[in-house]
Amino acid sequence: MGRAEERRARQAQGRRAAPKRSSGAASGSASGSASGATAGGKKAGRSGIRRFVNWKTILGTFLGCCLLGMGAFIVLYMVVDIPKGNAAARQQSNIYQYSDGKLLARTGTVNREIVDLDKVPKDVQKTFVAAENKSFYKDAGVDLKGTARGLINTLSGKGKQGGSTITQQYVKNYYLNQDQTVTRKLKELVISLKVDRQTSKDDILAGYINTSYYGEGAYGIQAAAQAYYGVDASELKVEQGAYLASLLQAPSQYDWAVATDTGKRLVKARWAYTLDNMVEEGWLDSAKRAAMKFPEPVAPKGAPGMEGQTGYLVKAADSALAKQLVAQGTATSLDDAQNMVDAGGWTITLNIDKKKQALLEKTVKAQLTSKLDPKKRKVDGDIQAGAVSVDPKTGKVLAMYGGKSYLDHYINNATRPDYQVASTFKPLIFAAALDEEAKTQSGKTITANTVYDGTNRRPVVGSDIAFAPPNEDERSYGNVTVQTAVNKSINSVFAQMGVDVGMDEVLKVAGKLGMDTEKLESVPAQTLGSMGASPLQMAGVYATLDNHGKKVTPALVAKAEHKDRTVKFPDAIGDQVISEEAADTVTSVLTGVVDDGTARVSVRDNPARDGQQVAGKTGTSDNNKSAWFTGYTPDLVTSVGLFGEGAVGTSKAGQQVSMKGATGLVAESGRVNGGGFPAQIWAEYTFGAMGKVTKFDLNTTSGAAVQPTTLTPTPTRTQSSTPTSTPTTEEPTTEPPTTSSPPTPTDEPTTTEPTTTKPTTPTATPTDGIPDNPLDPNSQ
Structure with missing residues (x-):
């Protein structure tokens, strides 16, 4: 036997003994065996899921899903027809009630006047296209990418979709509703495709600007032009049109009359974006754009029936309902929720007590507004009052005063958070x-x-x-x-x-x-x-x-009821x-x-x-x-x-x-x-x-309610005969001021507890050192 044959014999013997070796040796032997198998031209077989999943099966599954999706869409396209649109007819009244069920207000008369597109200046028409859908005149009426994003957001609960075309928004406003559901979005897609094929772009644009909600109770461009600028749509300037077009993104946030500083900053940025897009598309001269200034809207005019405190209460109730619709997941944004409220059909019961509400209004008039005379004193025209009355045991708002009249002052002074406390x-x-x-x-x-x-x-x-x-x-x-x-x-x-x-x-x-x-x-x-x-x-x-x-x-x-739903409010x-x-x-x-x-x-x-x-x-x-x-x-x-x-x-x-x-x-x-x-x-x-005199039931042993807060004046104290150089604004007390000088500041504040030992420096009592002035009711 030659050396080569002996070596092969030893190798063969080693392979037969491999199972008895250590794991390291076994691994090496297995590797050698695999190498030998490969050298011999044999391939190891696949096992488990790898036998079924490969690029061919993945590609086949993907293509199959695509075909199924296309087939489903074709079926959907065939079965979904363009519905009969009548947005104005769908508008219903909202009924607002006091806590006892008596009628507070009824709203629902739609502030809308349809205008033909040729009544709207051409450059104003283009502001809406520039703000919402630059490709409007070229697209097929849908944005597949934006719609897909909206569907994914809806399924995942991430909120409001973006990227809808003007055609899609018109379809949603005129033919469908504001619900954020997959079914509604799919219908919107199909109907938009059909509307775009059957309707001219001008008619779609006219429908869009005439059915959209601009805030301030205004539906359509004519009502919006009147509400924000006091002019007809035909008289709008391009910079005013750019503001109205910008409003549509978030009317409740961008309404200038009630917008926060952030809201004003955002709508100005949106306004600039709209005009810049017009320049980019060749619809506006860049020099004219550079000279334009933001057109602040005029003071809004409230709707009939909203005078006095009614408008404040109705708008505050609408806001509370919209927030709750978002909180419970019925709407994905405040603007969507507000659209649902404005669509009508609600019976909203407030916690307002009719008698207390009347008393609060009467009191403010008697104690304040009847004394204001702006013609005599300019500053009197600058005074605004707000008040809210709450039951601490139930949390119910029993009365609210928002201002002299909603028609005169749109901002609710009872809910505005912008003044220092x-x-x-x-x-x-x-x-x-x-x-x-x-x-x-x-x-x-x-x-x-x-x-x-x-x-x-x-x-x-x-x-x-x-x-x-x-x-x-x-x-x-x-x-x-x-x-x-x-x-x-x-x-x-x-x-x-x-x-x-x-x-x-x-x-x-x-x-x-x-x-x-x-x-x-x-x-x-x-x-x-x-x-x-x-x-x-x-x-x-x-x-x-x-x-x-x-x-x-x-x-x-207290509650809000609709034919489609009942909204429950959380415990106060x-x-x-x-x-x-x-x-x-x-x-x-x-x-x-x-x-x-x-x-x-x-x-x-x-x-x-x-x-x-x-x-x-x-x-x-x-x-x-x-x-x-x-x-x-x-x-x-x-x-x-x-x-x-x-x-x-x-x-x-x-x-x-x-x-x-x-x-x-x-x-x-x-x-x-x-x-x-x-x-x-x-x-x-x-x-x-108040119905009866009551006392606090307090779990405490300190404070003015459980301890006397005044001391009998000592005969030795006398009022200083020397007037001070600084006028006082403190409340009158039963004691004259002390002539003792206050202690000078130190690095460490005096925080020692009172003792029975008389201090060397006079310690002020709760009424110490305040001059008597009972004729001044305006001490701080």
Whole structure:
């Protein structure tokens, strides 16, 4: 046997013994075996799913699906006909009812006037094409990519589709509805293809601009031209047409009269995009485009029957219903939901109490609007009032005042969130301190009896951001309790308290109570109430305090019924968001604002009070652009706000302006403070609306409601005969001011608890150092 034969014999013997070897050897042997098999020209067979899945089966499956889809579409195309369109006839009335079922309003008369396309200037026609569908004159009426995206979004629940052509939008408006379903979208696709084949592009465009909803209750370009610019469609300029075309993307967001700053910025960008597209398509000269300025719409005119408070209530109810339709998944966007509401057929029952609503309207007129005379005093034309009344036990909105009349002032002052809440934010800082069991810089737990340094412009301690806020009228108070600081609304105390608690925690608690704090910076300046909020929001916040810390979300709508659906609204009473003791202690402290603080003249001394226990807080913003009183009894919470807004027709129309001098006020430089008109309106309404005298049932042992807040004046105190150089705006008290100088600021705030030992430096009581001025109802 030669060497080659011996080697082959050994290899063969090794292969036979392979199963007995280690795994590593087995692997090597198997590899060798595989190599041998390959060398011998034999291939290993496929196993498992690989025997059935290869590129041929994948391609075959794909082609099969395509053929099935095409076949299904052909069948769909054959069976779906163009329906009889009659959008105006489908419009139905909405019925709005008070809580007792009595009729509040009925809407549904469609504000639409059909105009022929030749009545609309050619360049205005092109603005709609440029804004929505540049390929309109060339396409087949559909955007397959956009429709596919819409179908996928609908199936996945991602929301509203984009990319529909003008033809598709016209079909949706005129032949179908706003439902976001796969069936509706497929029908839209088929009908659009057929409409495009059977109808001219001009007729489609005319149908589109005449059936679209532009906001302000306006359907069609003629109604929109009248609503926004006070002209007929034939008189529209190209820049005005570009705004109307831009509106169609989001009429509720882009409506200039009610748009937020973000909405205004977005619609301006959309307007510019539309005109730039016209230049790109050769429909507008670039030089003319460069010279164009954004055409701000005129003040809108409300529909007949919407005068007085009716329009405010109807629009607020529509908004609440639209939001709920989105929340429950019936609509994918607010604009789609608003279209569903505007289509009519709803019976909407509000929680509004007819008697309380009438009383609130009567009170605002008697206490404020009857005293305004814009012809005599220009500033009187700038005064806007808003108010909301809520049942703290149920969350029902019982009354709402949106302004003098919806037809005169389109913005609802009860729901607008753009004016500073000022000192009405201070109780929320104290609520955060109690709920978080916060401590002062010296380690003392913050309570109603904690003593702080109320010196004017005292720098806060413990903050990375320097802050030394002024008190009202630059007044210094020296050492005061938290109770006194609330009564007198002392800025320097609450700035320090906010830092002691931590501004992140303050804003977190404020958010839990109902304020919109997500976008606010956690800086000490927020302690002055520099954020905006509406009377509706503030009524909810204080209702939560009144409800012992259980969240109250004010509910305007009780129920909404339609022939196709019934909308259920969530419970207005939610979870416990702060502790009962924290909420009740805040309530207890806020009774001092009425009995010994900034609301005493307007509320405490009102003859209709009849012993009713009241808690509340005043607020007056910087430069006197807003003034507030939000207060409550055990059964009723009402927030009243006065806002300075430049009157229509003036150079500052719509801008925030000062209210100083309104109604001819001259005291305190004419300042309109929270303790004046807002508190007067609150008191007259609340004491007229209450059925019986009630007392708070509080789980607390501190605060003005459970402890006396005044001291008998000592015979040794005398009023200073030297007038101060700075006028005071503080509430009258039973004590004359002390002649003692306030302590100077120190690096560490005074936060020691009161003791029975008489301090060497006089400590201010809740009524200490405030001059008596019972004739001035407008102290802050």
